[in-house]
Amino acid sequence: MDEDGSSVAVGKSGSEHSHSARLKKAGEIKAMGRAFATVKKRQKANIARVADLENRKQRLLQTRKESIGNAGLLKQAVESLERNGIRVRMTGTREEAVSLVLAELAGEKLVVKSKSNLTKELGLTEALTDKGVEVVETDIGDRIVQIIGEKPSHPTGPASHLSKQEIADRLSAHFGHRIKPMAEDIVGLVRDEIAAYISSASVGITGANAIAAEEGAVLLMHNEGNIIQVATRPGKHIILAGIDKIYPNIEEALNMLKLQVFYATGALSTSFINIIAGTSQTADIEKKLIKGVHGPKEICLILVDNHRSEIAGGDYRELLYCIGCGQCLLVCPAYSVYGNKFSVGSQLGGRGVVYAALNGEGADGGELDICLGCKRCQKNCPLAIDTPTMVSKLRLERHLKLRQPQLARAYDFVRAHIDWIDDALALEATWLLARLMGLGEGKGKDKG
Ligand code: SF4
Structure with a gap:
């Protein structure tokens, strides 16, 4: 097995290896495209059912x-939470949050841990693991990418880029037996493993x-x-949230959840x-x-700043309007060709890259x-966040810093466009080759 868990024959030449890597990447991008197409189709079918969109x-x-x-709103939130018996800790930096x-x-x-983009931003799992704490993800997709050491491809669908064949192949090594490429079997196996961890934590x-x-x-x-289940472990529930997650009341928070x-x-x-507005209790x-x-x-809530206050007070404030729905990724032509290569750390796509440039990642x-x-x-974002203008602004700042002439921007x-066309053509050619070789879509079909 190579470092990412896939089978590689001993003695393969460098070019064969890089060819396999290209086929694998093309397969991942195609799997992600299919997952994204399913979401778009469901959005189209259901849009009329969302009243007053x-x-x-x-x-x-x-x-x-x-x-x-809004400092006043933050203060009100902390007071209300503490009145309900939820202990609140405020923290500035990533290191402080981990400590x-x-x-x-x-x-x-x-x-045991549930899906959280903030903990990815903080590198919490890696930091706790370094300190000898075993951290087990409990979302099926997150647990799969954790086991096989992959990077997620969507904020709510972390394993969107992996086909069931690829997942089955790579989980087989972890579980020590051959796993069929069937979604039900994979989910059952991962769920049972997670359940055992949850009951011990x-x-x-x-x-x-x-x-x-x-x-x-x-x-x-x-x-x-x-x-x-994670939130009701008997000892303690630790919640991590960015200070940008505060809403005036439950009604406004539910409006966001519906759109998200x-x-x-x-x-x-x-x-x-x-x-959750307090612990379970009886008298x-x-x-x-x-x-x-x-x-x-x-229950302890850790409210994390990690550059959010600076961003909120500056030219990139709009970034923090983001609700993490990932709609921008579904429609981005660059993401459809590069996948999660268009990212920095845990921050995916254009908005993620801008955010990473500002938050220290x-x-x-x-x-x-x-x-x-x-x-x-921007056109498809529910909050119309103007990512392209922010990207241009950061590029301009970089050119000015490097004293590059204005022509460099053009x-x-x-x-960027030539590279994109080149890579899009290469992706299609690789994918066509994979299909001619009997790899790819047909390989992962459920047989049962
Ligand atoms: S402007 Fe950039 S980030 Fe936004 S959809 Fe287009 S390529 Fe993607």
Whole structure:
């Protein structure tokens, strides 16, 4: 097995190896394209069922404008949460956030975790693993990419770029037996492994889709049902959320969730929306208050800044309006050719690359050059976030810093398009070759 778990014959030449890598990448991009096409088809079928879609988007935009960087709203949220018995810790940097989580774990060596883009931004899993804590992802897609050491390709569909054949091949090594390329079998196997970890863990870590300031509540949305199990480990529930996740109240937070799920999946709702506004508790025996009856004894919310305050106060403020639906990725022609190569760290696509340049994850400029400036992301974003203008602004800043002539900007624009055409043609040629060789789409079909 090579480092990514796929089978590579011993003694393969360099060119054969790179040819295999190209076939693999082409297969991943095609699998991602099929997954994205399914979401777009579902969006088209369901759009008429979302009442007042345009009004909802306007209402959300107004809420985001008023909430981002609003110190008064943040203060109100902290007071309400603490009144409900949720301990709140505020933290500035990535390192501080990791230290706080370690302190909250208080020596626990196993922790189960649900999907959270913030924890990816913080590199939390890697940091905890370095300290000897076993961190187990509990979302099926996230657990798959964790086991096989892959990078996610979509904020809510992390394994979208992997075909069932590829997943089955690569999980076989982890489980030590041959796994059939059938979605049901794969899900059952991964679920059973996750369930065993969940029942052994005392502490669970989740993100938060939203925090409602008025009620002091945390909203969590999911389809798999794993999040509520993670959130109800008996010892402690640790929640990590960016300070940009604060909404004035539950109603506005639900409006965002409705739009987020529609743009991320094409559905009108996820299977579950949990609202947590305190611990499970009873005073049924002689009025003595007992906490943690059916859930954790303690809930700790870590509110993370990590450059958000700076961004909220500057020219790139709009970036923080993002609700993480990933709609921009579905329509981006660059992402459809490059996949998650158009990213920096955990930040995917054009908006992600701009965000990474500002939040300390770093972008060396090469990723910015991938953007074609076509504006499709902006036109299709529910909040009309103007990513292309932000990309151009960052490119210009880089040119000025390097004292490059203005002509270089035009050169970059032309080069991005030539590279894109070149890579799109190469992708199609590789994919055609893979199909002629009997690899690709036909290979992964369920037979049962
Ligand atoms: S402007 Fe850039 S990031 Fe946006 S859709 Fe076009 S190529 Fe993608």
